[in-house]
Amino acid sequence: MKFQSTRDAAAAKLSAAQVIKQGLAKDGGLFVPENIPTLTKADIEALCAMDYPARAATVLGKFLTDYTAEELLADCKAAYAPTSFVGGAAPLHKLNDTMHIMELWHGPTAAFKDMALQIMPRLLSRALVKTGEERTALILVATSGDTGKAALEGYKDIDRIKMMVFYPVDGVSTVQKLQMQTQTGSNVNVTAIKGNFDDAQTGVKKIFSDTDVAKELDKQGYFLSSANSINWGRLAPQIVYYVSAYCDLLSSGEIKYGDMINVTVPTGNFGNIFAAYLAKLMGLPIDRLVCASNKNNILTDFLKTGTYDRNRDFYLTMSPSMDILISSNLERLLYFVAGPEKTAEYMKSLAQTGAYTVDDDTRKAIANHFCGYFADEAATTATIRDTMDQYGYLIDTHTAVAVSAAAQYVNETGDKKPMVVASTASPYKFASDVYTSLYNEAPTSPLAALDELSEKTGVEITYPLRGIGERTVRFTNVVEAADMQNAMLAYLAE
Numbered sequence: 060m061k062f063q064s065t066r067d068a069a070a071a072k073l074s075a076a077q078v079i080k081q082g083l084a085k086d087g088g089l090f091v092p093e094n095i096p097t098l099t100k101a102d103i104e105a106l107c108a109m110d111y112p113a114r115a116a117t118v119l120g121k122f123l124t125d126y127t128a129e130e131l132l133a134d135c136k137a138a139y140a141p142t143s144f145v146g147g148a149a150p151l152h153k154l155n156d157t158m159h160i161m162e163l164w165h166g167p168t169a170a171f172k173d174m175a176l177q178i179m180p181r182l183l184s185r186a187l188v189k190t191g192e193e194r195t196a197l198i199l200v201a202t203s204g205d206t207g208k209a210a211l212e213g214y215k216d217i218d219r220i221k222m223m224v225f226y227p228v229d230g231v232s233t234v235q236k237l238q239m240q241t242q243t244g245s246n247v248n249v250t251a252i253k254g255n256f257d258d259a260q261t262g263v264k265k266i267f268s269d270t271d272v273a274k275e276l277d278k279q280g281y282f283l284s285s286a287n288s289i290n291w292g293r294l295a296p297q298i299v300y301y302v303s304a305y306c307d308l309l310s311s312g313e314i315k316y317g318d319m320i321n322v323t324v325p326t327g328n329f330g331n332i333f334a335a336y337l338a339k340l341m342g343l344p345i346d347r348l349v350c351a352s353n354k355n356n357i358l359t360d361f362l363k364t365g366t367y368d369r370n371r372d373f374y375l376t377m378s379p380s381m382d383i384l385i386s387s388n389l390e391r392l393l394y395f396v397a398g399p400e401k402t403a404e405y406m407k408s409l410a411q412t413g414a415y416t417v418d419d420d421t422r423k424a425i426a427n428h429f430c431g432y433f434a435d436e437a438a439t440t441a442t443i444r445d446t447m448d449q450y451g452y453l454i455d456t457h458t459a460v461a462v463s464a465a466a467q468y469v470n471e472t473g474d475k476k477p478m479v480v481a482s483t484a485s486p487y488k489f490a491s492d493v494y495t496s497l498y499n500e501a502p503t504s505p506l507a508a509l510d511e512l513s514e515k516t517g518v519e520i521t522y523p524l525r526g527i528g529e530r531t532v533r534f535t536n537v538v539e540a541a542d543m544q545n546a547m548l549a550y551l552a553e
């Protein structure tokens with residue numbers, strides 16, 4: 060299996076190991092598989108008998124053909140070990156007759172990004188060997204909270220990789236800061252910067268584009284790499300849990316083989332829902348893909364009108380991981396429905412004017428699979444409360460956006476097919492907003508919110524967040540944004 064750019068079908072095609080190492084195509088496009096492997100009935104039946112790591116290795120093996128089955132199984136067993144995913148990798152919780160919540164947050168940082176970031180570093184580590192790379196990869200990340208922690212947990216103690224995370228000193232939540240400051244691992248560093256997230260991101264980009272830095276790092280035996288969500292190594296592992304959910308519904312007798320299901324995904328960068336689309340293209344019986352947005356409903360508008368326009372107000376919401384105006388992975392969908400030439404054209408228009416409009420055929424082709432709904436802040440709050448009142452089930456703010464969108468879809472269409480709703484974070488990761496939504500008053504403090512929410516609901520605090528206030532703080536360094544490069548070199552010299 061080879062991979063090509065979304066913007067140029069004629070450019071040289073690369074192996075999975077090469078694209079995982081490289082990240083982005085040279086022309087600025089994203090890597091996509093040159094063809095889609097199929098999932099047959101026999102495949103799915105075989106997968107049903109397997110545990111999650113074996114399912115993951117089997118599905119990944121269809122795309123990562125330059126990794127051996129043994130390598131993939133070993134990596135998936137390590138990534139999705141029961142000790143990391145206490146509570147299971149992607150268990151389903153039946154909410155009512157139609158809705159099944161797929162809990163993707165049982166990993167080490169209590170958010171769905173663990174599903175990809177626990178395996179991707181292992182794939183990268185092997186990619187270095189497979190591509191003959193002799194240097195150590197230095198992963199630089201600027202984070203507004205969630206990605207940094209998930210990346211740290213994924214990359215810690217991985218061979219031939221070092222990682223450094225920069226976060227804005229006053230720009231992350233109390234829980235997020237503690238999660239990062241108490242990070243373990245011999246190959247990681249966390250540094251706060253004076254400034255906001257944009258300053259951190261700009262600083263990282265500057266380091267990446269500085270050829271003198273690259274030369275200096277090369278001399279020391281390093282090269283820079285990113286843990287970016289558009290890397291194929293982060294996307295491929297997300298296909299697995301949709302397949303796994305279908306198997307679980309078969310095994311529990313909820314469906315028979317061939318029965319169609321629908322899927323709702325709380326969407327930001329369009330990575331998670333695109334993975335569901337790939338599962339569908341592979342032959343998994345998925346009918347509708349419901350794209351759920353918060354108040355930043357640029358995707359809802361796009362799916363309705365065919366116009367993507369980021370020239371609009373940006374809102375900070377209580378589902379911050381979906382506060383996004385550029386959904387990078389949408390480019391991959393455009394490639395599949397409109398081809399590389401039109402995709403390149405649309406992306407050029409997006410870069411130049413902040414907007415593009417797809418042609419009618421493309422809009423219809425997308426509407427064959429996708430529809431979009433959104434939940435504003437009031438709807439999110441109401442959904443958290445209703446879900447608790449009706450079903451005694453505690454959900455986080457991002458999941459609430461999805462549950463609201465799924466309910467809107469069912470109400471509007473009357474479609475009663477089983478609906479798998481992706482739940483992307485533990486309610487305890489956003490305990491303060493969840494608490495306020497449920498009880499209409501603020502908790503004593505953001506940190507106290509965890510215990511107070513648990514006491515009131517009787518739901519146990521998610522494993523990795525327990526006792527977070529008592530852990531040893533390891534990283535307290537704060538630097539000026541202008542000193543990020545020096546901080547990086549100082550870390551390497553340690």
Ligand SMILES: *Cc1c(COP(=O)(O)O)cnc(C)c1O
Pocket residue numbers: 170171172205325326327328329330331332380381457483484
């Ligand atoms: C990243 C994230 C999302 C959005 O996922 P995309 O793949 O970017 O669409 C949704 N919810 C949570 C909790 C996240 O961390």
